[in-house]
Amino acid sequence: MSRSHRVKLQTLGCRLNEAELEAWGEGFQRKGVEVVGGDEPADLVVINTCAVTQEAVRKSRQILRKSHRELPGARLIISGCLASLEADALAREAGVDLVVSNADKDRLVDIAMEALEIPAMPELAITDVASPLFARGRQRAFVKVQDGCRYQCTFCITTQARGAELSRPVDEVVAAIRRLHGGGVKEVVLTGVHLGGYGSDLGVDLAGLIERVLAETKIPRLRIGSLEPWDLPDGFWELFQDPRLMPHLHLPLQSGSDAVLKRMARRCKTAEFARLVERGRQSVPDLNVTTDIIVGFPGETDADWRQTLDFAEAMAFGHIHIFSYSPRAGTLAAKLPDPIDAAVKKARCQGLQGLLKDSKLAVMRAQIGKRVSLLHESAAKERDQAWRSGYTPNYLPVRLIGGQEETGNQILDVELTDVDEAGELILARPVGQPEAAGR
Numbered sequence: 001m002s003r004s005h006r007v008k009l010q011t012l013g014c015r016l017n018e019a020e021l022e023a024w025g026e027g028f029q030r031k032g033v034e035v036v037g038g039d040e041p042a043d044l045v046v047i048n049t050c051a052v053t054q055e056a057v058r059k060s061r062q063i064l065r066k067s068h069r070e071l072p073g074a075r076l077i078i079s080g081c082l083a084s085l086e087a088d089a090l091a092r093e094a095g096v097d098l099v100v101s102n103a104d105k106d107r108l109v110d111i112a113m114e115a116l117e118i119p120a121m122p123e124l125a126i127t128d129v130a131s132p133l134f135a136r137g138r139q140r141a142f143v144k145v146q147d148g149c150r151y152q153c154t155f156c157i158t159t160q161a162r163g164a165e166l167s168r169p170v171d172e173v174v175a176a177i178r179r180l181h182g183g184g185v186k187e188v189v190l191t192g193v194h195l196g197g198y199g200s201d202l203g204v205d206l207a208g209l210i211e212r213v214l215a216e217t218k219i220p221r222l223r224i225g226s227l228e229p230w231d232l233p234d235g236f237w238e239l240f241q242d243p244r245l246m247p248h249l250h251l252p253l254q255s256g257s258d259a260v261l262k263r264m265a266r267r268c269k270t271a272e273f274a275r276l277v278e279r280g281r282q283s284v285p286d287l288n289v290t291t292d293i294i295v296g297f298p299g300e301t302d303a304d305w306r307q308t309l310d311f312a313e314a315m316a317f318g319h320i321h322i323f324s325y326s327p328r329a330g331t332l333a334a335k336l337p338d339p340i341d342a343a344v345k346k347a348r349c350q351g352l353q354g355l356l357k358d359s360k361l362a363v364m365r366a367q368i369g370k371r372v373s374l375l376h377e378s379a380a381k382e383r384d385q386a387w388r389s390g391y392t393p394n395y396l397p398v399r400l401i402g403g404q405e406e407t408g409n410q411i412l413d414v415e416l417t418d419v420d421e422a423g424e425l426i427l428a429r430p431v432g433q434p435e436a437a438g439r
C-alpha cells in the first residue's frame, strides 16, 4: 500500500506567516499529505521566510540551509517575503526545488503538488483542520483575514513584499474558525498586515468582522493580532463587552518622539496614541497594551530617545518588542542621513529593557488576587515539580502549579497568586471547575 507524503512546515517572522503556514497545513492534509513536526522525517519542507530586517533575511537563509542539511532528500519549497523580494537568488540556493512568491502563496499547495508531481491521495486525506497545528505543538490558531498595506512607513519593506490590501471575505473567515473550533482549537487570533484596513475592499470593517465571528461561531477565545494605532472602526471598543473577545491589544508605537515618527511616516502621533490607550483602558477592564519600539532610527537624538523612554513609561505597556534599527535595503529609511552609532543603539536598547522589566512587573502585579480563565498550553517539569503554562485573557504569561495532570489545550479557572522571582511570569493555582469560555 502506498504511504502518504509527509510535509514539514517552518516559519519565522510575523503572525501572518504563521497563519499562512497553518492554512497550508490544512491544504496539504486535504490532499492526503501528512503534516509532521519536530525531528520527524519528511518528503517535503515548506519554509515561509521573512525579510523585515537584515537579521530576518539572514535567519531565513540559515533555516533554509539547515533544513537542506538535515533532510537532504526532501524537496524544498520556499515562500514568504524574502522569496518575493529575492526569488532568483533563493532559487539558486542548494536544495531549493520551488520558490512561491507572496502573490501566489494562497495557491501554494496546488502549485507545489503540480510542480513537484506529488500525487494527491484523497483516500488518505485528514479533514481535521486542527491536527497540523497540534502536530507542530501549537494550540492557538492564527487566521489570516487580510494581507497587504496601503501605507509606506519608511522603515517597512512589507508594502513591497506583500503588495496592495486584500481582505478575506467574512463568510470564509467564519467558516475557517468554525472548522478550527470543530477540530478542538479553543483560541484564535485574527491576523493581518494592516488589520485596521480590513474590509475596505469588501464594504465591511474590522468591527463588522469581529461581530460576525462572535455571533456565528462558538470559539471560546478570540484575539485581535497586531493592530496599527489608527483606522480603528466605529464601535470597536464596544465589541469587548463580549467576554470571548480577549482584552489585549498589540499597538505598534515605534517611537515616543513625534519628530522620529514623522521621519518614519507613521500615521499616529504620541498624543493620539495616548488618547487611544486611555479610551481603551476606560472601555475595557484589565486591557493589556503591548507594543513595538524601534531603537536608533536615523537621526534619533538623545532628546528624542528621552521622550521615547518617558512616553513608554507613561503608557505602562505589558510588553515591548524592542527592535534595534538596521537599514533594510529597498526602504526609504535606508537612505536617511545620520545613522546611529552601534554602541549608542546598544545602550538605548539596554535602557529600554530596564524600563520594560519594571513596566511588565507592575502590569502583572496589578492582576494578583484575580480569578481568570487560562488556556493551558503546555506542561513541563522542573526540579521534580510539575507545572503548566498558558496565558491569561489579557495575554500575560502564567505558570500554573498544582491540580490534576492535564494534557494541554484546556481552559481552566485559576487564581493569580504571585509573580515569579525573575519577574517574568504570574504564578497561579487552579480553582473550581474549568470554565467553558471567555474571561
Ligand code: SF4
Residues within 6 Å of the ligand: 149, 150, 151, 152, 153, 156, 157, 158, 159, 193, 194, 228
Ligand atoms: S502601517 Fe505597518 S505594514 Fe503598513 S507600511 Fe507601516 S509598518 Fe508597514
